[in-house]
Amino acid sequence: MLDSGLCDAVIISSPNMTHYEILMDIINHRKPHHILVEKPLCTTVQHCKEVAEAAQQRPDILVQVGLEYRYMSPVAKLIDIVKSGTLGQVRMVAIREHRLPFLVKVNNWNRFNCNSGGTLVEKCCHFFDLMRLFAAANPVRVMASGAIDVNHKDEVYDGKVPDIIDNAYVIVEFDNGSRGMLDLCMFAEGSKNEQEISVVGDIGKVQTQLYDVFHFYFGSNSLPKSTFC
Ligand SMILES: NC(=O)c1ccc[n+]([C@@H]2O[C@H](COP(=O)([O-])OP(=O)(O)OC[C@H]3O[C@@H](n4cnc5c(N)ncnc54)[C@H](O)[C@@H]3O)[C@@H](O)[C@H]2O)c1
Incomplete structure (x- = not known):
């Protein structure tokens, strides 16, 4: 899906423990995709920090948590x-x-x-x-x-x-x-x-x-x- 060039933004509404891996896949993909992830961002503080740091390296995408x-x-x-x-x-x-x-x-x-x-x-x-x-x-x-x-x-x-x-x-x-x-x-x-x-x-x-x-x-x-x- 990310390679297809068909979408500009992705909504993540899967179970909490899957958010980290999916987020990192999208954020680190060569093509930019904006993200709306259902709360909570991740299930551990460490994973939240890693996602925040990865997102900061991508000023071309917006990552929002659905609070x-x-x-x-x-x-x-x-x-x-x-x-x-x-x-x-x-x-x-x-x-x-x-x-x-x-x-x-x-x-x-x-x-x-x-x-x-x-x-x-x-x-x-x-x-x-x-x-x-x-x-x-x-x-x-x-x-x-x-x-x-x-x-x-x-x-x-x-x-x-x-x-x-x-x-x-x-x-x-x-x-x-x-x-x-x-x-x-x-x-x-x-x-x-x-x-x-x-x-x-x-x-x-x-x-x-x-x-x-x-x-x-x-x-x-x-x-x-x-x-x-
Ligand atoms: N008010 C709110 O803000 C609110 C309310 C409900 C749920 N949520 C959040 O929404 C998310 C989903 O909750 P839900 O109630 O819809 O759960 P759910 O169990 O009803 O549905 C989860 C869906 O994700 C699919 N799924 C499972 N693993 C997946 C994966 N690896 N990749 C893609 N899809 C996968 C499942 O097949 C299922 O269809 C959770 O993060 C939850 O915390 C937020």
């Missing part, structure tokens, strides 16, 4: 407000995601850390990206605690039980003194809001909620939608 949360209407509005300066200097970014478990993927690749990079990479890269965007700074310290408490414990693939965590608290400190906090629970179908984001500056606060598509507002995570609506 689509930035473009969801409520989040895009939040970004506009923060960037307008209305909040002053951002001090705290709090993100809560209380949702349903990971969906099934082709060949169940997302059940294992070695394939996805782990829950905090696979799903939460969106939130760490937003924290960094809102804080307008880079992270310098991370504190986290997570566990496998509920999900996927009864699943077995090729003799192996999934090893991805299903809940965590994460605090990120940024180099300008701002802090971000993520509260993740992936066995919380009963949540009113699947995701809640708040940004607090020294002179104001803004918050938004992203409703889950199933509208589970209250109650047990084992009861169907009609019970709650």
Whole structure:
């Protein structure tokens, strides 16, 4: 395909653990191809660094990571407000995601850390990206605690039980003194809001909620939608 001369740009939407090899093939190809790669860029820091370095050697191509949360209407509005300066200097970014478990993927690749990079990479890269965007700074310290408490414990693939965590608290400190906090629970179908984001500056606060598509507002995570609506 790359040799054919038929395409100018490539979208990479394969499983996370395949991104590195595909990215390097395209970036190092003699013909230029712009790239949109689905998040996460790669599953390891080393691979991300190698891809970034390779991309810098190719000023003739654009490589973009598809961090689509930035473009969801409520989040895009939040970004506009923060960037307008209305909040002053951002001090705290709090993100809560209380949702349903990971969906099934082709060949169940997302059940294992070695394939996805782990829950905090696979799903939460969106939130760490937003924290960094809102804080307008880079992270310098991370504190986290997570566990496998509920999900996927009864699943077995090729003799192996999934090893991805299903809940965590994460605090990120940024180099300008701002802090971000993520509260993740992936066995919380009963949540009113699947995701809640708040940004607090020294002179104001803004918050938004992203409703889950199933509208589970209250109650047990084992009861169907009609019970709650
Ligand atoms: N909101 C988001 O930003 C969002 C949402 C879902 C998925 N994603 C990302 O999109 C990517 C794909 O996820 P998905 O949910 O579509 O997974 P999926 O398992 O549903 O589909 C992956 C597809 O890639 C194909 N594939 C596997 N290995 C390949 C290879 N080496 N080369 C080419 N194709 C290959 C599979 O046959 C399958 O059709 C992942 O990186 C995932 O993290 C992003």
